[in-house]
Amino acid sequence: xxxxxxxxxxxxxxxxxxxxxxxxxxxxxxxxxxxxxxxxxxxxxxxxxxxxxxxxxxxxxxxxxxxxxxxxxxxxxxxxxxxxxxxxxxxxxxxxxxxxxxxxxxxxxxxxxxxxxxxxxxxxxxxxxxxxxxxxxxxxxxxxxxxxxxxxxxxxxxxxxxxxxxxxxxxxxxxxxxxxxxxxxxxxxxxxxxxxxxxxxxxxxxxxxxxxxxxxxxxxxxxxxxxxxxxxxxxxxxxxxxxxxxxxxxxxxxxxxxxxxxxxxxxxxxxxxxxxxxxxxxxxxxxxxxxxxxxxxxxxxxxxxxxxxxxxxxxxxxxxxxxxxxxxxxxxxxxxxxxxxxxxxxxxxxxxxxxxxxxxxxxxxxxxxxxxxxxxxxxxxxxxxxxxxxxxxxxxxxxxxxxxxxxxxxxxxxxxxxxxxxxxxxxxxxxxxxxxxxxxxxxxxxxxxxxxxxxxxxxxxxxxxxxxxxxxxxxxxxxxxxxxxxxxxxxxxxxxxxxxxxxxxx
Amino acid sequence: xxxxxxxxxxxxxxxxxxxxxxxxxxxxxxxxxxxxxxxxxxxxxxxxxxxxxxxxxxxxxxxxxxxxxxxxxxxxxxxxxxxxxx
Numbered sequence: 001x002x003x004x005x006x007x008x009x010x011x012x013x014x015x016x017x018x019x020x021x022x023x024x025x026x027x028x029x030x031x032x033x034x035x036x037x038x039x040x041x042x043x044x045x046x047x048x049x050x051x052x053x054x055x056x057x058x059x060x061x062x063x064x065x066x067x068x069x070x071x072x073x074x075x076x077x078x079x080x081x082x083x084x085x086x087x088x089x090x091x092x093x094x095x096x097x098x099x100x101x102x103x104x105x106x107x108x109x110x111x112x113x114x115x116x117x118x119x120x121x122x123x124x125x126x127x128x129x130x131x132x133x134x135x136x137x138x139x140x141x142x143x144x145x146x147x148x149x150x151x152x153x154x155x156x157x158x159x160x161x162x163x164x165x166x167x168x169x170x171x172x173x174x175x176x177x178x179x180x181x182x183x184x185x186x187x188x189x190x191x192x193x194x195x196x197x198x199x200x201x202x203x204x205x206x207x208x209x210x211x212x213x214x215x216x217x218x219x220x221x222x223x224x225x226x227x228x229x230x231x232x233x234x235x236x237x238x239x240x241x242x243x244x245x246x247x248x249x250x251x252x253x254x255x256x257x258x259x260x261x262x263x264x265x266x267x268x269x270x271x272x273x274x275x276x277x278x279x280x281x282x283x284x285x286x287x288x289x290x291x292x293x294x295x296x297x298x299x300x301x302x303x304x305x306x307x308x309x310x311x312x313x314x315x316x317x318x319x320x321x322x323x324x325x326x327x328x329x330x331x332x333x334x335x336x337x338x339x340x341x342x343x344x345x346x347x348x349x350x351x352x353x354x355x356x357x358x359x360x361x362x363x364x365x366x367x368x369x370x371x372x373x374x375x376x377x378x379x380x381x382x383x384x385x386x387x388x389x390x391x392x393x394x395x396x397x398x399x400x401x402x403x404x405x406x407x408x409x410x411x412x413x414x415x416x417x418x419x420x421x422x423x424x425x426x427x428x429x430x431x432x433x434x435x436x437x438x439x440x441x442x443x444x445x446x447x448x449x450x451x452x453x454x455x456x457x458x459x460x461x462x463x464x465x466x467x468x469x470x471x472x473x474x475x476x477x478x479x480x481x482x483x484x485x486x487x488x489x490x491x492x493x494x495x496x497x498x499x500x501x502x503x504x505x506x
Numbered sequence: 507x508x509x510x511x512x513x514x515x516x517x518x519x520x521x522x523x524x525x526x527x528x529x530x531x532x533x534x535x536x537x538x539x540x541x542x543x544x545x546x547x548x549x550x551x552x553x554x555x556x557x558x559x560x561x562x563x564x565x566x567x568x569x570x571x572x573x574x575x576x577x578x579x580x581x582x583x584x585x586x587x588x589x590x591x592x
Contacts, residue, residue, distance in 0.1 A: 213574040501531030
C-alpha cells in the first residue's frame with residue numbers, strides 16, 4: 001500500500017517548486033530508466049549525499065522500486081569521512097546534486113562508485129516494482145564516520161511497521177500539509193517527518209534544514225502554505241519563539257518535537273505560539289524507525305520529560321541495561337522508579353550493517369536497549385530523565401566522541417584525547433575537547449586544528465579546547481568523560497581563535 | 507569606521523569572540539563582512555546575538571521582529587543598536 005506511489009504532492013515552499021502526483025510518477029519513471037542503464041540491481045546500495053529537495057524523494061522511490069537500498073549521507077561530511085563510509089558500505093552508485101563538492105565526487109569515483117547527477121535523467125521512462133518486504137530499504141549511519149561506521153539497516157518491513165503504527169495511533173488527517181525543516185539524512189526528518197506523511201498520500205513541504213532565516217519567518221511560512229503539521233527540535237523552537245511572529249491562520253493541528261524532551265515551560269510557549277495544544281515530544285531512535293512513543297491526545301498538561309505511550313511499541317523500564325543476559329528474569333522498575341528504557345517493536349532495525357557484534361550488544365530477545373533513563377508514571381506513560389550514552393546531542397545531531405577522538409589520536413603530535421559534551425544555550429549541547437600534546441606550541445595547535453578540519457564535518461569540530469598534561473582516568477584505566485569535563489571547566493579554555501589568528505597573520 | 511562606534515563596537519567584538527568558531531579571528535573581519543558567510547559564527551548563533559542585544563541594551567526583538575540581515579554583520583548590528591536602543 002505505502003509503496004504503490006500513493007504519494008502526496010511535493011512542495012519546496014521557498015523556491016516555489018511543486019510536483020504533483022503525476023509529475024512525481026514521471027520523475028520516478030525517468031530515474032528508474034536511468035538507474036537501470038547504470039546497472040542498479042536488487043540489493044545494491046546507493047549513496048545520496050544530498051537531501052531536502054524534491055529530487056531526493058523521487059530518487060529514493062526509484063531506487064526502492066528497483067530493489068536497491070538508499071543510504072542518505074550528510075552533505076557536510078568531509079571527503080575523508082565519505083571515503084570511510086564508502087569503504088564500509090560499498091555502494092554501487094552515488095546520486096549527487098549540483099551542490100555536492102568536487103572532492104566528494106572525486107573520492108567516491110576513486111572508491112569505485114559510479115556517480116550520477118540527480119538532475120540528469122533523460123526522457124526515457126520505465127516501470128519497476130521489485131520491492132520485497134525483507135529487502136534492505138534504508139541505511140542510516142549513526143556513528144563511526146571516522147572509524148568503524150555503524151549503519152542502521154531498515155528493511156521495507158520494519159519501515160512499513162513504523163508507518164502503519166503511526167497511522168494507527170495518529171491517523172493522517174493532521175498530516176495533510178506537513179512541513180519538514182529537518183535534515184533528510186536523519187531518521188527523525190526522513191522516516192517520520194517526511195516519508196510517513198508523504199507515503200500516506202499527504203502533501204510534504206520540504207525546506208533546507210536549520211536555516212535561521214527560514215525559522216525567523218516560520219509563522220509566515222506556516223500561514224502561506226496552510227501547514228497542518230510540523231516536527232522540529234528544541235534549538236529551532238528557541239529561535240522561532242524569540243524571533244518569528246506566530247502564525248495567524250490557525251492551520252496547525254499537531255506539532256512534534258524530537259531529539260531532546262521539551263521542558264514544561266518551552267512546551268507551553270510552543271503551544272501559545274503555534275495556536276494548538278496538540279504539541280508533544282516524539283521519542284525517536286533511528287534503530288526503532290524514529291518516533292516510537294509520544295502522546296496521542298497531546299492536550300494534556302505539560303510536564304518536564306513527559307513522552308507518553310508506545311506508538312507500535314512496548315516500552316519497559318528495567319533495572320538492568322545488561323545486554324549479555326536474557327531478559328527472562330523479571331527486572332521491571334515500579335511506577336515512578338527510574339531505570340533503563342527498553343523497547344520492543346516490529347519496526348526495529350534489521351541490525352547494524354555487517355556488525356552483528358554491535359547488534360548483539362544492543363538487542364536482547366527482540367528488545368532494544370535504548371541507553372535512555374526514565375520511568376513509567378502511574379498511567380503507564382514514559383517520562384525521560386537522562387541518557388546513559390556518551391553521545392553529544394548537538395541540536396538533534398548525534399555526535400559520537402569516539403569519532404572525534406579517532407581523528408585526534410591519528411595526529412602524530414597528540415598523545416591522548418577526550419571529547420565530551422558541553423552545555424550550549426542554543427544547541428543544548430556542543431563539543432568540548434581535552435587534548436594532550438607532545439608540545440604545546442602554537443604551531444602544533446594550528447596543525448592539529450587543520451588536521452581535524454580536514455577529517456571532521458564542521459558540526460563535529462570542538463568549540464572549546466583544553467590542552468592539559470594528562471587525561472584523568474579511572475583506576476581501571478578508563479576515561480570518565482564527565483570527570484574530564486569537570487576537570488577542564490575549572491580552568492579557562494585555550495584561546496584558539498587568538499592562536500589561529502596569529503598563524504593567519506604571520 | 508571603527509571609531510564611529512567606540513566602546514559599543516569593542517563590547518560587541520568581545521562578545522563575538524566568546525561565541526565564534528575557532529578558524530577565523532573576529533578582528534580580521536570588516537564591519538560589513540557577513541558573520542555567518544565568513545564562517546565566524548554558526549547560523550543559529552544569531553539567537554545568541556539576539557540575547558546579547560536584550561541583555562546588554564534592553565532591545566526586545568520579539569516585539570518588533572527582525573530581518574536576519576540586520577544581524578548579519580558587525581556594522582548592521584551596531585546600526586540596529588543605534589536605532590533600537592531604548
